[in-house]
Amino acid sequence: xxxxxxxxxxxxxxxxxxxxQYIFSPDMKFRTWRKLWIALAETEKELGLSIxxxxxxxxxxxxxxINYDVAKEREKVCRHDVMSHVYAYGVQCPKAxxxxxxxxxxxxVGDNTDIIVMNEALKLVKKKLVNVIAELxxxxxxxxxxxxxxxxxxxxxxxxxxxxxxxxLKLLGSKGTTGTQASFLELFDxxxxxxxxxxxxxxxxxxxKNCYPVSGQTYSRKVDTRVLNVLAGIAASATKFSNDIRLLxxxxxxxxxxxxxxxxxxAMAYKRNPMRSERIASLSRYVITDALNPAxxxxxxxxxxxxxxxxxxxxSIPEGFLAIDGILDLCLNVxxxxxxxxxxxxxxxxxxxxxxxxxxIMMDAVKAGGDRQELHERIRELSMIxxxxxxxxxxxxxxxDLIAADEMFHLTKEELEKTMDPSKYTGRAxxxxxxxxxxxxxxxxxxxxEALGMTAEINV
Numbered sequence: 001x002x003x004x005x006x007x008x009x010x011x012x013x014x015x016x017x018x019x020x021q022y023i024f025s026p027d028m029k030f031r032t033w034r035k036l037w038i039a040l041a042e043t044e045k046e047l048g049l050s051i052x053x054x055x056x057x058x059x060x061x062x063x064x065x066i067n068y069d070v071a072k073e074r075e076k077v078c079r080h081d082v083m084s085h086v087y088a089y090g091v092q093c094p095k096a097x098x099x100x101x102x103x104x105x106x107x108x109v110g111d112n113t114d115i116i117v118m119n120e121a122l123k124l125v126k127k128k129l130v131n132v133i134a135e136l137x138x139x140x141x142x143x144x145x146x147x148x149x150x151x152x153x154x155x156x157x158x159x160x161x162x163x164x165x166x167x168x169l170k171l172l173g174s175k176g177t178t179g180t181q182a183s184f185l186e187l188f189d190x191x192x193x194x195x196x197x198x199x200x201x202x203x204x205x206x207x208x209k210n211c212y213p214v215s216g217q218t219y220s221r222k223v224d225t226r227v228l229n230v231l232a233g234i235a236a237s238a239t240k241f242s243n244d245i246r247l248l249x250x251x252x253x254x255x256x257x258x259x260x261x262x263x264x265x266x267a268m269a270y271k272r273n274p275m276r277s278e279r280i281a282s283l284s285r286y287v288i289t290d291a292l293n294p295a296x297x298x299x300x301x302x303x304x305x306x307x308x309x310x311x312x313x314x315x316s317i318p319e320g321f322l323a324i325d326g327i328l329d330l331c332l333n334v335x336x337x338x339x340x341x342x343x344x345x346x347x348x349x350x351x352x353x354x355x356x357x358x359x360x361i362m363m364d365a366v367k368a369g370g371d372r373q374e375l376h377e378r379i380r381e382l383s384m385i386x387x388x389x390x391x392x393x394x395x396x397x398x399x400x401d402l403i404a405a406d407e408m409f410h411l412t413k414e415e416l417e418k419t420m421d422p423s424k425y426t427g428r429a430x431x432x433x434x435x436x437x438x439x440x441x442x443x444x445x446x447x448x449x450e451a452l453g454m455t456a457e458i459n460v
Contacts, residue, residue, distance in 0.1 A: 011319055014460050015283065015326030023121050024318040027066065032116055033085060033109040034063045037100055039205040043198055044102060055096035062092040082106040107305070111219050114313070116206065118227055121321045128328035129234065130445065131454040135335040137441045140166040144433035147422035148253065148345045149352055156352040159422055162254075162340060164429035167436050169241040221298035221309055224317060225291075231324045232291035235284035238327050242280035245334065249274045253345045257337030276458065280330045283323045290320045329456035336455070349422050351390075354399040355383060357419045361403060361411070364419070368410040378408050 012021055022028055038059050045051035067088045075084035082101075090097030101108070144163030149156050203210060248254035249272075258272050293316035297309045358379045365375050386399035400420075404413040445452065 009319070009322075011322040011326065015279075015329075016322035017124075017325055017329060020121065020124055020322055020325035023117055023124065024321065026068070028117060028120075029113055030066045030068075030071075030085060031064055032113045033082075034059070034066075034089060036109050036112055036202075036206065037089065038063060039202045040102065040104060040108070041096070041099055042205065043201045044099075046201070047197060049099075049102070051099050051102075055093075055099055058093045058096045059089075059100070062089065065092070067092055080106075082109060112206070114317070115219065115223075118224075118317065118321075122227070122230075125231070125234070125321070125324060125328065126448075127451040128325070128332065128454065128456075130448045130451050132328055132331045132335060133441060134445055134452055135332060136166055136169060137437055137445065139163070139335060139338060140433050141437060143340060144430045145423070146340070146342060146345065147349060147426050149349055154247070156355070158356060158427075159349065159353075159425040161426050161429040161433070162345070163433045164426075165244070167433055169237065169244070221294060221301055224294035224313065225298050228287075228291040228294050228316070228320050231320050232288045234324055235287035235327060238280050238331055239284040239288075241331065242274075242277035242284070242334075245277040245338075246274045246281075249277070251344070251348065253341055253348065255339045255341070256334045257339070276330050276334050280327055280334070283327050283330075287320055287323045287327070290316055290323070330458065332454065332456040333458050346422070350420065351397050353420055353422060353425070354386070354397050356425055358383065358399075360419050360424075361409070361416060364415070365409040365411060370408060370410065375408065378406065379403070382406065 038056065041051055041056055041059060045053075045056065070091055071084045071088035074087045075081055078084055078087070083106075086101045089100055093100070140163040142163065143166065144161055146162040147159050148162050148165065150158055150160040150165070200210065245254060245256055249256065255272065256274050256276050293312055297312050297316075300306075301309065362372065362375050362379055366372050382399060382402045386397055386402055389395040390397055400413060400416045403409050404411060404416055
């Protein structure tokens with residue numbers, strides 16, 4: 001079979017990294033199940049149950065080589081994924097098969113593995129996020145003094161800087177079938193003190209400091225909600241970032257990386273479409289809506305547990321992580337290769353700056369003897385005329401010429417042009433960037449410096 005005759009998720013084929021795909025792979029899942037069974041057996045032996053070193057060594061010897069074929073055939077018979085793998089592990093470990101999963105319920109391996117997997121996935125997300133922040137910080141610092149038009153309602157507004165704009169882009173234990181640990185009371189003859197040691201001992205063996213203090217058979221599905229809400233928050237910021245890049249690329253002020261052999265359009269050969277930013281927006285929309293899945297799932301869980309969460313979790317959690325992984329790789333790739341065109345930025349700035357400078361011009365005219373109220377009205381009238389010349393006649397902004405020719409202002413064209421320094425109108429933007437990087441960003445980067453230095457490879 002070629003593999004082209006059935007659906008394959010684009011998240012695996014096109015977008016997510018090999019590292020994130022491994023975290024949600026069958027190998028990671030079922031090897032973790034076996035590690036949990038080993039940790040359970042070791043703990044039970046240490047607490048006095050009749051389990052031998054030979055049995056534990058047999059379990060350890062087969063922890064990595066999952067006999068998937070046996071488990072698959074067994075599940076067709078028993079219709080239970082955990083018991084099919086208990087059976088398959090027992091086939092490989094005949095001496096230990098009688099103590100595999102002893103006293104536990106399905107969620108001992110299922111839910112603990114989900115927590116472990118999400119923990120590993122969050123570590124990778126954090127690593128990539130820190131690297132995106134580092135690249136944005138470099139960009140912001142480089143361009144903190146580059147004046148540019150700001151936009152409110154996508155209409156020209158008081159200038160900012162390119163760098164300032166960049167700163168805006170900012171364990172379950174083993175609780176048993178219903179969480180009461182009744183099976184362990186039986187195994188340990190009602191010894192409460194011994195049973196209380198089980199969870200923290202298992203957690204320590206699996207690399208965790210503590211467990212949830214209380215649960216039903218499962219951990220609260222609100223945990224999944226909280227995790228996916230974190231991913232959705234990243235996706236929202238990524239959408240904002242990507243949309244700004246798309247709009248700025250339309251203006252030809254900023255451009256995402258465009259490779260030498262890349263084709264922008266099958267029809268229009270000249271086009272340089274912002275396809276990476278568009279993909280960020282598209283995948284982010286998926287992650288944001290995906291966050292509804294665990295929220296709805298957690299709201300409809302019955303009593304100690306129901307199974308209507310399982311099929312949904314198998315889809316929503318892995319795919320949310322795979323998508324955000326692809327998004328962060330794209331963000332890192334885009335920021336690392338972002339191209340800025342200062343001359344185009346200046347051209348657009350100078351076309352609008354006369355309007356932005358009218359307050360300063362009016363103050364200069366008052367100093368020259370003019371009346372503030374009369375000057376304000378006259379500037380308003382001349383601005384309307386200049387705007388009409390630009391929009392209806394396609395002319396350049398001639399507001400300075402109109403003001404220089406008006407005797408009410410007592411200002412020459414040369415004097416007016418002295419007000420046309422864009423850096424005069426960016427306020428404290430540069431200082432704000434420095435303060436933000438020093439007080440907010442740099443401490444985060446310093447605390448995570450071992451994670452820095454990543455690069456992102458885009459598959460398509």
